[in-house]
Amino acid sequence: MTHIEPSSQTDPLAETTPLGAAPPASSPVGSPTGPGKGIAEAGNAGSGGNLYTASQWRLMWWRFRKHKLAMASGIFILLVYVLLVFAEFIAPYHSSDHNAAYQHAPPQRLHLFEETPDGSRFNPHVKGLEYETDEETWRRSFSPDEEQVYPVRFFVRGHEYELFGLFTTDIHLFGTTDPEAPMYLLGADRLGRDVLSRVIYGTRISMSIGLIGVVMALVLGVILGGISGYFGGWIDSAIQRVIEFLRSIPEIPLWMALTAALPRSWSQVQVYFAITVILSIVGWTTLARVVRGRFFSLREEDFVTAAVLDGASRPRIIFRHMLPSFTSHIVAAVTLAIPAMILAETALSFLGLGLTEPTVSWGVLLREAQNIPSIAHTPWVLIVPATAVVSTVLALNFLGDGLRDAADPYNK
Amino acid sequence: MLRYIARRVLVMLPTLFLISLASFFIIQLPPGDFLTTYAAGMGAQDAIVAREHLAALEERYGLNQPFHVQYWQWISNIVCCGDFGQSFEWRRPVSSLIWDRLTLTMLLAVVSTLFMWFVAFLIGTYTAVRQYSIGDYFWTFVGFVGLAIPNFLLALVLMYISFRYFGQSVGGLFSPEYQNAPWSIGKLWDLFQHMWIPVIVIATAGAAGTIRIMRANLLDELHRPYTTTARAKGMQEWRLIAKYPVRLALNPFISTVGWTLPTLISGEIIVSVVLDLPTTGPLLLRALRSQDMYLAGSFILMLGVLTLIGTLLSDILLAWLDPRIQYDKVGSR
Amino acid sequence: MQAAVGADLAQDSLLSVRSLKTQFPVDQGLVKAVDGASFEIRRGSTLCVVGESGCGKSVTARSILQIVDRPGRVVGGEMLFRRRLRNGSALTGEEEIVDLAKLDPKGAEIRDIRGRDIAMIFQEPMTSLSPVHTIGDQIVEAVHVHENLSKAEAKDRAVDVLQRVGVPKPKQRFDSYPFQLSGGLRQRAMIAMALVCNPVLLIADEPTTALDVTTQAQILELMHELQADYGMAIMFITHDLGVVAEMADDVVVMYLGLAVERGDVRSIFHNPQHPYTRALLRSIPKLGLGARTGPRTRLDTIRGMVPDPYNRPAGCPFHNRCDEFMPGTCDRIVPPPIQFGDRREVRCLLHGGAEEDTR
């Protein structure tokens, strides 16, 4: 137990990160560092089998639990993914339902109690909306109509939808009992569409682009990074050159050019997948670096040497012995790569180059709030999707950071 | 030193080649020949003019030739005569359109880099020296938030704030009276007054990461034996921190330009679209939308090249600051 | 001066460390790195500190200068130091006694002592010197911190010391970076840096461990010469009993933050009293006093493991490894210091202290 002494803690690998190449969202000294010495001790050498991996995960979980903020963020992200899966059920309206009468309607208040002559009683409801139009500016100003009370309940009937393409239903998590009543808890946009519902639908697109993009980047990154790290030599330098090249071009113009080149005739689904591919073109480099770094440090570890001496084949060594021993690092790196993808999609859609209506992503929603006058008069059109983006990305970063610390405690 | 620079430049060449290849690939990428798009966009009355024009263009760019011939023609024109081709939309040589805008983009990127360094250096040093203090947690949190806010959103919000509370008309880099005026002290001053929003927004893009790097490196260096040696000499604490660990943490800090410069330029592009600055962003976006591909490709090529040059300059600065690099001791650190 | 204390210090004693306690409050618990160590350093003599890795030698040395790494802190004991009084930068020839343990680690007073009265050199000359500053710069700085000299004067002084520590072509070397020097030269530069202000006490924390055998011998030789030249005392920390035999006038044997035995080198080697000292000596095959060559075995062959610093054993800290362990006594009673003879002291219940319950 002498690793408390600072000088014995210097990890030679921590210093070999190539100059000027640390990914912005990751640890300053580059994540590919620190053969978790404590972890390695806990595992058994020789067969490098399940015991090693199991105890590694358990250690990681113990350490992760100590990061309160990362834990909370993890729960938040889980909830966001629930939103993604059940968007139709949770959103009170469809993302393209519009009602000209309520254009630019401000957020309504959800009242929990109703004041009746015989005292107040529990009856969640929203008030109706009335408006006046200014003769000069043609702007409407809304005010609650105290007379109209529309009860709000769980599991109400609304528009029909198909859940998972399996069955059709019209039950929604919550809504007004009267389907015609207005309920804009987070306001309405310029066409009278419910901002809340649109953000929920946007979550589906934005979060899944992040996830799918990362999976693609991961596959590329693990394969190329693994090859690079395992074989070294000229293969490694060639791959490193490509990575360097990709990282040296400013990514936004590159993405802009690639998305602009997508055929106009493509369907939204095709565009969606094309964009995830485009985003992962740059995204894989970060992951490849992590994988390569881990490979370099692991190559020297005992259990790999033992496997080599046992005469195990190369792919077997890579996939059976080496990969499992640093999946924790990959999980952390992946978590940190998702927000970058989300932000990229948001930016592209905001510029009008990525997804467009009727597909709703957070970027598409933010595009609605492009000019100062609209922000001034209907701030919720900006604030609501912006909050969704910022809080999700923040939570993902906290989570990823906590995971990384847990995976690699010696590389603070 | 000269040898070091020469070697660095040599290493840069393949990357340069790849960038040019990628730019040209992008030029070729849009579906349908861009000339067709161009011709389709023209009214019938121009048809004859257009046909002649088209023939001339096809001749000039060798559009019927295979990829590598076309590439060769394109790149050799650029390298030998600075001829980037023709913008179809503007009907002018690309070179007459891009330089002003690229210059302003680079100016913004450089000012933002300096600003970012300044801020990140101060905050990074503070948070490392006062590790685990309230201030440390506060700034770490601010850094995370900075990382989570998209550039364009921050630009919008700042724009709104300055519109709402300072009554300043933002957008653009110059006041109307200086818009087309020749360069003068007054114009320069006007430019700097308009620059603060874009600079702040662009700088935050890289600041969060840079602060972390400064903090982590300084934390590393603060516990190195040479710090103890300096302490054992009887030096004052702040003085020895400034002279030794901070000085050493500066090196990886400066080498961050390698990845912050592309990030900053990316940020500049988006921010300039939102704020409608007379820089690369809006014109590039427009060129991409109208598939004016020689213009767009040239922008992308030059952005890549300028980024590369920026990285090279930072490497030279680094070699000058850290004697070990010149003497080939690059291995560690 | 607030820290000056009464003259409770023997005339020939330069530094007297009494019941020093230095602790590190870390997440896992409280590390009592030094826990009641006592010893004396006499003027102009060499004290060697030996003990296994992790027993607190370095922390003791750093405690003297109050440069223990965070979160470590000197929490108890006295370190009485006989300090030269100055008028400006000239010595007045008078002395006062200061308790270093009472000084503020960040204060001006201890800073004034560091590098000027007490200097220190470290084990790893490569990492203990800044890699991006020339050695000349780093030496001159030590001068500037303490003395008001012009740049040129300071440089002359530095070149002079470099010459004295046997750096060839000191004028050129002045502008070299540490990575351009060999290990031996680097350590010489470190020594030059320590000596440039003429300290009365030089603390050397394993200064030769990182060097090859030949260079080691040269550096030891050099320190011998310099000690005679400068008339300073040396506190020499080492693992290597061969080095002890060669360098020491007095010896302190440390175990788990405690000085378990101390005395002059002859009696320690010929008449060791503590079972731990005996075990240490047994771990060297044969050792003639003053032997320049011969095998130098590291002290890592004693049975058992050094206990975890978070939970020190009750009673005698050595009892789980001791051959003479007396059940019911050694694991209950903390051995008190037993004095015998001139400057000899031992902490072992075999020599007394078992009768009265000292807990």
Ligand SMILES: Nc1ncnc2c1ncn2[C@@H]1O[C@H](COP(=O)(O)OP(=O)(O)OP(=O)(O)O)[C@@H](O)[C@H]1O
């Ligand atoms: N910065 C620190 N934080 C926590 N504990 C520390 C720190 N520095 C030293 N220690 C603890 O203090 C004890 C003594 O350490 P010290 O470095 O003095 O040993 P040493 O005798 O010099 O060993 P070595 O011969 O290996 O140099 C050790 O148990 C160590 O764990």
Ligand code: SF4
């Ligand atoms: S006190 Fe007991 S255990 Fe400790 S050294 Fe002496 S005999 Fe051994």
Ligand SMILES: [Mg+2]
């Ligand atoms: Mg030590």
